[in-house]
Amino acid sequence: DGGITQSPKYLFRKEGQNVTLSCEQNLNHDAMYWYRQDPGQGLRLIYYSQIVNDFQKGDIAEGYSVSREKKESFPLTVTSAQKNPTAFYLCASSIVQASGANVLTFGAGSRLTVL
Amino acid sequence: DAKTTQPPSMDCAEGRAANLPCNHSTISGNEYVYWYRQIHSQGPQYIIHGLKNNETNEMASLIITEDRKSSTLILPHATLRDTAVYYCIVRPYTSGTYKYIFGTGTRLKVLA
Numbered sequence: 001d002g003g004i005t006q007s008p009k010y011l012f013r014k015e016g017q018n019v020t021l022s023c024e025q026n027l028n029h030d031a032m033y034w035y036r037q038d039p040g041q042g043l044r045l046i047y048y049s050q051i052v053n054d055f056q057k058g059d060i061a062e063g064y065s066v067s068r069e070k071k072e073s074f075p076l077t078v079t080s081a082q083k084n085p086t087a088f089y090l091c092a093s094s095i096v097q098a099s100g101a102n103v104l105t106f107g108a109g110s111r112l113t114v115l
Numbered sequence: 116d117a118k119t120t121q122p123p124s125m126d127c128a129e130g131r132a133a134n135l136p137c138n139h140s141t142i143s144g145n146e147y148v149y150w151y152r153q154i155h156s157q158g159p160q161y162i163i164h165g166l167k168n169n170e171t172n173e174m175a176s177l178i179i180t181e182d183r184k185s186s187t188l189i190l191p192h193a194t195l196r197d198t199a200v201y202y203c204i205v206r207p208y209t210s211g212t213y214k215y216i217f218g219t220g221t222r223l224k225v226l227a
Contacts, residue, residue, distance in 0.1 A: 004158075033215060035217070041219065042200075042202070042217050042218055042219040042220055043159070043202075043217040044217075045214065045215065045216060045217075048214060048215070056214075058214070059216075088156070090158050090159070092158075092159075092215075094215070100147075101147050101149075101164050101166075102147075102206070102215070103149070103161050103164065104151070104159070104161060104215060105161070106158030106159050106160070107158050108157060108158050109156070109157065109158050111156075
């Protein structure tokens with residue numbers, strides 16, 4: 001089945017460590033996204049990428065980095081510069097339909113806890 | 116992108132229709148209305164989208180007012196499994212950017 005796979009589902013990190021969250025899609029979607037969600041809050045956009053080798057900052061990019069070397073993959077690195085990294089991280093992808101609509105498909109999420 | 120306003124929470128009795136409103140008074144002519152929902156600790160799930168006309172699929176119906184300044188998502192026969200946070204989003208169908216912004220949504224609780 002086509003979909004988005006995020007790993008790991010749960011991750012624990014010590015302060016000062018970088019950690020990379022994986023996001024892989026087999027939907028042949030061009031665009032991919034990373035969102036962060038804090039308890040009881042909505043989704044906030046970290047980074048997004050429209051095509052391979054290109055990505056743009058979202059609203060809360062500080063302390064995060066991404067790469068888009070392959071169409072299928074959009075890993076997110078949470079660096080030690082991110083002050084409050086404990087959160088639920090969601091990856092999504094999309095393709096523009098013939099109608100012009102742009103529907104997102106989400107992964108199951110990765111929950112990062114900093115100890 | 117146009118901003119949306121949704122009530123923070125709503126209750127609905129099981130088996131009854133759930134009507135979730137969304138105000139998007141600054142919507143532009145080239146912006147779609149999208150609805151997603153997020154069940155606790157899962158990734159959001161696409162429900163439906165529309166531009167001008169009312170839309171219906173197997174999950175829900177979307178009613179957009181004639182002036183497009185507001186819309187209502189209707190779950191015709193709510194079940195306990197419909198308890199979730201529902202997000203209303205507007206964004207252009209032609210755009211140089213794929214930026215996709217979510218608000219805080221409406222927390223729907225379906226009561227037995």
